[in-house]
Amino acid sequence: MHISILLVSLLGMGFIAAVFGFVVLNSGPRDEDFGGIAKRGYFIRLWWFIGLCAAGVLVSVWSLIPFPLQASSAESPRIIQAVGRQWSWELASNSVETGEPVRFRVTSQDVNHGFAIYGPDDKIVAQTQAMPGYFNDLDVTFEHAGKYRVLCLEYCGVAHHAMVAEIAVTEKH
Amino acid sequence: MTTTELRYATPEAQRAPVVKLYLGIGLLVFAGLMLVGALMRAAQGATMLTLAPDVFYQLMTLHGAGMVGTAGLAALAVNWYFLSQHVQLNPKIFLATLLLSLVAVAMIVGSILIGHFAAAWTFLYPLPAFSLGQWSKGAALTFVGGLLLLGVAFLLVYLDMGVAIVRRYGSIARALGLPMLFGREPIDATHSPTVVASAMVLIVNVAGIAVGAIVLIMTMLHLIYPALAPDALLMKNLIFFFGHVFINATIYSAVIAVYEILPLYARRPWRVSRPFLAAWLAVTLMVLAVYPHHLLMDFAMPPWMAIMGQIVSYASGIPVLVMTAFGGLMLVYRSGIRWDAASSLLVLSLFGWAAGIIPAVIDGMIHVNLVMHNTLWVPGHFHFYLLLGVLPMVLGFASYLCANGQQGRTGLVAVAVYATGGTLLCLSFLVSGALSVPRRFAVHEESWQWLGNVGALSGGIVLIGTLMIAVPILQKLPRARLASTGIGARA
Ligand code: HEM
Numbered sequence: 110m111h112i113s114i115l116l117v118s119l120l121g122m123g124f125i126a127a128v129f130g131f132v133v134l135n136s137g138p139r140d141e142d143f144g145g146i147a148k149r150g151y152f153i154r155l156w157w158f159i160g161l162c163a164a165g166v167l168v169s170v171w172s173l174i175p176f177p178l179q180a181s182s183a184e185s186p187r188i189i190q191a192v193g194r195q196w197s198w199e200l201a202s203n204s205v206e207t208g209e210p211v212r213f214r215v216t217s218q219d220v221n222h223g224f225a226i227y228g229p230d231d232k233i234v235a236q237t238q239a240m241p242g243y244f245n246d247l248d249v250t251f252e253h254a255g256k257y258r259v260l261c262l263e264y265c266g267v268a269h270h271a272m273v274a275e276i277a278v279t280e281k282h
Numbered sequence: 283m284t285t286t287e288l289r290y291a292t293p294e295a296q297r298a299p300v301v302k303l304y305l306g307i308g309l310l311v312f313a314g315l316m317l318v319g320a321l322m323r324a325a326q327g328a329t330m331l332t333l334a335p336d337v338f339y340q341l342m343t344l345h346g347a348g349m350v351g352t353a354g355l356a357a358l359a360v361n362w363y364f365l366s367q368h369v370q371l372n373p374k375i376f377l378a379t380l381l382l383s384l385v386a387v388a389m390i391v392g393s394i395l396i397g398h399f400a401a402a403w404t405f406l407y408p409l410p411a412f413s414l415g416q417w418s419k420g421a422a423l424t425f426v427g428g429l430l431l432l433g434v435a436f437l438l439v440y441l442d443m444g445v446a447i448v449r450r451y452g453s454i455a456r457a458l459g460l461p462m463l464f465g466r467e468p469i470d471a472t473h474s475p476t477v478v479a480s481a482m483v484l485i486v487n488v489a490g491i492a493v494g495a496i497v498l499i500m501t502m503l504h505l506i507y508p509a510l511a512p513d514a515l516l517m518k519n520l521i522f523f524f525g526h527v528f529i530n531a532t533i534y535s536a537v538i539a540v541y542e543i544l545p546l547y548a549r550r551p552w553r554v555s556r557p558f559l560a561a562w563l564a565v566t567l568m569v570l571a572v573y574p575h576h577l578l579m580d581f582a583m584p585p586w587m588a589i590m591g592q593i594v595s596y597a598s599g600i601p602v603l604v605m606t607a608f609g610g611l612m613l614v615y616r617s618g619i620r621w622d623a624a625s626s627l628l629v630l631s632l633f634g635w636a637a638g639i640i641p642a643v644i645d646g647m648i649h650v651n652l653v654m655h656n657t658l659w660v661p662g663h664f665h666f667y668l669l670l671g672v673l674p675m676v677l678g679f680a681s682y683l684c685a686n687g688q689q690g691r692t693g694l695v696a697v698a699v700y701a702t703g704g705t706l707l708c709l710s711f712l713v714s715g716a717l718s719v720p721r722r723f724a725v726h727e728e729s730w731q732w733l734g735n736v737g738a739l740s741g742g743i744v745l746i747g748t749l750m751i752a753v754p755i756l757q758k759l760p761r762a763r764l765a766s767t768g769i770g771a772r773a
Pocket residue numbers: 316317318319320322323342343345346347349350353402403404661665668669672673707720721722723737740741742744745
């Protein structure tokens with residue numbers, strides 16, 4: 110997921126760079142007939158616009174249905190309270206089994222924090238904000254066993270980077 | 283200039299000195315804050331330098347607030363300079379805005395360096411009041427008060443700009459070209475894109491700063507009377523609305539440099555048309571509606587806002603890609619343009635803006651945001667817009683005004699250095715983001731540190747490029763006769 114996001118972005122940016130490169134390389138010699146250039150330009154622009162709109166509709170439909178933040182349909186997930194405070198996490202439980210639907214009920218006692226679960230490969234699995242006065246439910250079903258970590262992803266003061274907790278995920282018996 | 287233009291324009295001799303002050307101060311501050319940025323990246327790399335976390339977060343607050351504020355003021359100078367060709371603006375008010383801003387800057391810098399305030403430029407409530415001993419209430423009040431004063435300074439000059447626009451065009455809506463867009467008036471090809479952009483900036487940024495003022499005052503009240511604690515989610519909405527609108531208004535002000543100067547170089551006109559006006563109306567509305575994409579990870583927000591955030595995020599990229607970047611390229615294609623520091627900076631700025639939209643829009647998708655939010659992906663995309671977009675617009679403007687474009691080959695080398703360093707820096711952020719490296723971390727894990735070092739070196743390259751561009755400008759600036767037309771014509 111993470112790397113494909115990077116690759117798609119680089120591809121898009123590379124395309125834009127190529128178009129700019131093409132135009133800069135073809136900036137001369139001067140063609141006095143700007144009317145003619147503009148006419149062809151408007152034609153390309155129209156299709157560029159239609160293409161972007163069409164891509165937008167497709168991507169939006171594909172990525173928004175079903176709504177990505179919907180609570181999981183699991184019957185009765187195991188609920189684990191997670192409370193952030195400057196500068197530590199308090200998890201009601203630190204051990205989970207693979208395949209077990211878990212709902213982290215995340216809040217904060219003081220300022221905004223970010224509750225982000227990092228996998229054993231050090232990549233983010235999922236996240237939500239930890240807000241004073243609110244509970245955000247984050248549904249996760251761990252697929253692989255290993256040591257997961259919770260890092261804080263909302264800047265919360267001088268020890269923000271050191272606000273780490275661990276979750277041990279074990280194979281289901 | 284036509285006679286109508288001359289009748290309304292601010293006299294040339296009154297416009298130059300204040301704009302020079304803005305640019306001179308701006309360039310110096312940019313260079314200094316770039317050094318701060320490079321130091322932060324080096325600290326994250328942990329081989330060249332280590333910084334204590336409290337110092338890192340103070341520098342981060344300084345860099346963020348300083349860069350956003352300075353970019354805002356420099357873009358304002360671009361906007362003011364070109365708008366003053368069309369309407370009668372008051373240079374004294376413009377100067378007063380600068381002086382108030384300098385007082386604000388002194389308050390902000392003092393609160394950080396003396397008061398150790400370090401709640402980041404977004405001062406996310408209620409962090410300013412919860413320092414756990416790092417900074418005092420007084421320091422927080424001084425920082426927040428400084429931002430408030432900066433906002434007042436902007437509103438002051440906006441008032442002058444708004445009144446002047448209404449005096450000539452009748453209303454802001456008419457300056458934005460709405461009657462032409464909806465066919466109630468014929469398309470007037472002499473209506474300046476600068477006036478359209480200025481109208482858009484006034485509409486969104488007055489709203490943005492007003493909301494900013496509200497949230498700043500609420501933050502101050504909370505600092506003074508802790509019992510008066512507003513809702514944290516409400517404050518977050520207000521803060522991101524303000525921050526998003528302000529930084530966007532900065533870009534849309536600075537792009538006026540491209541609309542005005544690139545045509546002179548290409549010797550081709552950039553005229554208003556119905557699609558152009560439609561794009562600017564769309565942008566006006568979307569800049570105001572898109573901020574929920576900052577709150578996608580706040581599941582307490584209503585789902586329709588998250589959906590709107592994602593869709594409007596995508597949609598607001600379209601006018602830039604279809605109108606501004608494409609229009610600029612059409613102007614340049616087979617124009618026989620003369621490449622010098624100014625023209626290449628302006629084309630670079632369109633590239634940086636357009637390219638930065640891609641990672642931004644992708645991060646605006648809820649699925650992606652779940653794994654990219656608040657990683658270094660975010661500074662990755664916005665440094666594209668700002669470092670490779672807004673700054674080249676401002677630098678290109680300054681270079682054009684000082685006829686520094688004349689310096690030819692050295693100017694081009696400087697721009698190449700700048701662009702290379704800037705691209706590498708942004709890529710170091712984006713790759714970090716893809717590896718889930720968090721943003722705003724004073725201390726990075728070992729496996730992330732090489733990217734910090736790459737970023738620090740790239741930052742150093744950017745700084746060298748900036749100095750190569752800025753030093754000749756600063757040398758010429760005091761004596762430069764700001765010529766509003768004609769430089770490109772010599773090409
Ligand atoms: C040499 C050029 C630059 C370098 C090396 C640099 C470096 C950095 C670094 C290391 C960070 C902190 C990243 C993190 O979250 O860990 C940062 C944040 C930021 N930079 Fe830059 N930067 C540069 C230029 C700019 C420019 C030109 C602007 C705007 C005009 C800018 C605006 C910002 C902002 C708004 C932040 C966010 C601060 C925060 O998270 O609170 N930077 N930059």
